[in-house]
Amino acid sequence: MADTDEKLKTVPLDALHRSLGARMVPFAGYEMPVQYAGILAEHTACRTQAALFDVSHMGQGSLIGEGAAAALERLVPGDIAGLKPSRQRYTLLTNAQGGILDDLMVANMGDRLFLVVNAACKDQDFAHIAANLPAGVTLARHDDRALLALQGPAAASVLARFAPDAAAMPFMGVATLAVAGIPCLISRSGYTGEDGYEISVPADRAEELAKKLLAEPEVAPAGLGARDSLRLEAGLCLYGSDIDTTTTPVEAGLVWTIGKRRRTEWNFPGADVVRDQLENGTKRLRVGLRPDGRAPARAHTDITDASGAIIGTVTSGTFGPTLGAPVAMGYVARAHAADGTAVSLTVRGKPLPARVAPMPFVPHRYVR
Amino acid sequence: MAEKRFTKEHEWVERDGDVVTVGITDYAQTSLGDIVFVELPEVGREVAAGESIAVVESVKAASDIYAPIAGKVVEVNGRIVDDPALVNSDPMGEAWFFRLEPTQMGDVQGLMDEIAYTAMVESL
Numbered sequence: 118m119a120d121t122d123e124k125l126k127t128v129p130l131d132a133l134h135r136s137l138g139a140r141m142v143p144f145a146g147y148e149m150p151v152q153y154a155g156i157l158a159e160h161t162a163c164r165t166q167a168a169l170f171d172v173s174h175m176g177q178g179s180l181i182g183e184g185a186a187a188a189l190e191r192l193v194p195g196d197i198a199g200l201k202p203s204r205q206r207y208t209l210l211t212n213a214q215g216g217i218l219d220d221l222m223v224a225n226m227g228d229r230l231f232l233v234v235n236a237a238c239k240d241q242d243f244a245h246i247a248a249n250l251p252a253g254v255t256l257a258r259h260d261d262r263a264l265l266a267l268q269g270p271a272a273a274s275v276l277a278r279f280a281p282d283a284a285a286m287p288f289m290g291v292a293t294l295a296v297a298g299i300p301c302l303i304s305r306s307g308y309t310g311e312d313g314y315e316i317s318v319p320a321d322r323a324e325e326l327a328k329k330l331l332a333e334p335e336v337a338p339a340g341l342g343a344r345d346s347l348r349l350e351a352g353l354c355l356y357g358s359d360i361d362t363t364t365t366p367v368e369a370g371l372v373w374t375i376g377k378r379r380r381t382e383w384n385f386p387g388a389d390v391v392r393d394q395l396e397n398g399t400k401r402l403r404v405g406l407r408p409d410g411r412a413p414a415r416a417h418t419d420i421t422d423a424s425g426a427i428i429g430t431v432t433s434g435t436f437g438p439t440l441g442a443p444v445a446m447g448y449v450a451r452a453h454a455a456d457g458t459a460v461s462l463t464v465r466g467k468p469l470p471a472r473v474a475p476m477p478f479v480p481h482r483y484v485r
Numbered sequence: 486m487a488e489k490r491f492t493k494e495h496e497w498v499e500r501d502g503d504v505v506t507v508g509i510t511d512y513a514q515t516s517l518g519d520i521v522f523v524e525l526p527e528v529g530r531e532v533a534a535g536e537s538i539a540v541v542e543s544v545k546a547a548s549d550i551y552a553p554i555a556g557k558v559v560e561v562n563g564r565i566v567d568d569p570a571l572v573n574s575d576p577m578g579e580a581w582f583f584r585l586e587p588t589q590m591g592d593v594q595g596l597m598d599e600i601a602y603t604a605m606v607e608s609l
Contacts, residue, residue, distance in 0.1 A: 156544040157519040342518070346544050411522045411569075413542055436521035436544050443522075465524075465540065 128173040129263045129320040130327055137331075137338050145236035147174040150340040159343035160438040163309050164479075167269035168339035169330050176239025177262050177317055180230040180246070182254035189223065189230060192249055194366060194385040196376025200225045205289045205304050208374055209366055210242060215387030215394070216362035217369065218245065220354065222315075224291040224304060231291070231302060233264070233315070235356045263323035268313030268347075270482065271335035276303075276314055279329060283314065288483040297329050308344060310351025310481045349444055350437045352405060352476025358416055359403065359432040359446055367394040368448065370403045401429060402454040405476035406445040406462070408469050411436070413443040414462040420449055421461045421468065428453050431462060437478055444478045445471075489577070490593055491602035492553045497577060500593055501584075504559055508581040509541070509550060509572065512606050518543040520569045525561040525583055532556060532585070534592065539582055541572065554592035556585035 139150035195208030210218040219238040224231040277284040279297040302317040420429035434445030461468035495513035522542040532552040539550035
């Protein structure tokens with residue numbers, strides 16, 4: 118432990134997290150807060166009021182120059198050229214086999230594309246993007262910026278006190294706004310299923326902003342633990358668990374991220390594999406799972422059919438605090454992927470009855 | 486009530502006549518976080534010292550609870566199955582896990598006393 122700890126990086130809000138009593142854990146090479154008051158309380162705060170997450174470990178960057186959208190389209194199946202100014206889109210970096218290298222957000226800032234990628238993937242993502250750019254398009258990393266997520270039904274009213282224009286932003290809208298006088302890049306999006314914002318802020322002003330938001334009565338600090346239970350209830354994929362280089366967008370149920378025009382051009386990495394799967398079906402599909410009873414089924418749990426044959430694997434599983442019941446997602450053979458299908462999850466050597474269930478488990482409450 | 490003894494796996498053991506009551510310590514429940522599920526052994530099960538005998542799950546992860554000494558399970562606390570949060574709120578009292586009839590009652594004396602356990606926790 119000692120020598121890995123020495124190599125861990127800290128986020129700009131490190132001192133604030135510690136002063137708030139956070140339990141810090143290693144995550145993607147950073148010391149990150151996993152919880153403050155407790156995961157259940159933080160989860161509930163986000164579903165009922167507002168929670169502030171520090172996600173500064175994630176990678177932020179900009180693609181600048183004529184042809185940036187066309188350049189990025191050579192690496193992702195999403196429609197980036199058709200992304201309107203002040204709008205953001207969820208997309209995937211794919212490889213030649215149709216596997217997913219990472220999932221990311223791409224925002225059209227008018228003069229550039231703003232990217233947010235996963236912490237554990239950011240170095241390889243940015244190297245991959247930079248290696249595939251034509252002359253005239255450059256990638257700038259924003260390692261000098263922090264990223265905060267203000268999420269929950271009270272997020273909009275809270276942020277409006279510091280940035281009145283944020284209230285009118287649509288879901289997946291982006292804007293550069295002053296928040297309490299601090300220049301920020303804001304998107305109306307998140308990873309909890311709730312309304313909310315992700316706020317990119319200069320690292321040297323992140324603590325000032327976080328303290329202002331946390332001083333509002335509706336806002337509680339929340340850690341990675343609640344972030345995980347919230348996103349799982351919302352049916353959102355965690356890269357490295359639910360999607361990775363061995364899963365394709367079709368298997369993962371992320372076909373909706375493939376732009377209509379991109380499905381006529383078939384010119385993104387792995388397009389031939391994806392096209393074949395769309396036309397002929399895949400062997401397996403990502404599904405939601407609702408175990409009976411209270412026992413959670415964790416990642417890597419075998420999924421079996423009535424005869425005991427292994428038909429898949431759980432990729433994420435936890436106890437869903439809002440549902441008051443365990444929830445999971447995983448991949449099953451296509452014949453078992455229909456909602457309501459009875460399956461068993463092998464938990465501690467015993468078959469735990471479960472059903473394939475539609476996601477999200479908790480309805481999304483995005484503004485529309 | 487007899488004084489509690491402790492294991493390095495953060496269980497407490499308290500003798501009451503011919504049986505011992507076993508639970509997890511306040512340090513254990515704090516480390517685990519919000520407990521959402523408890524699985525207890527079957528009454529009548531014979532267990533060896535150190536054998537995995539029960540499971541607690543927090544939102545984040547599952548953890549094994551071990552038999553502190555060898556013996557036979559004679560009673561389990563169904564209240565913590567119905568209300569796992571009780572383990573967080575009263576770990577050293579109402580939220581006991583199970584009662585064992587020890588193979589050798591003398592084994593209890595081999596466990597840490599409160600002073601030794603507190604010293605161990607402070608060294609963590």
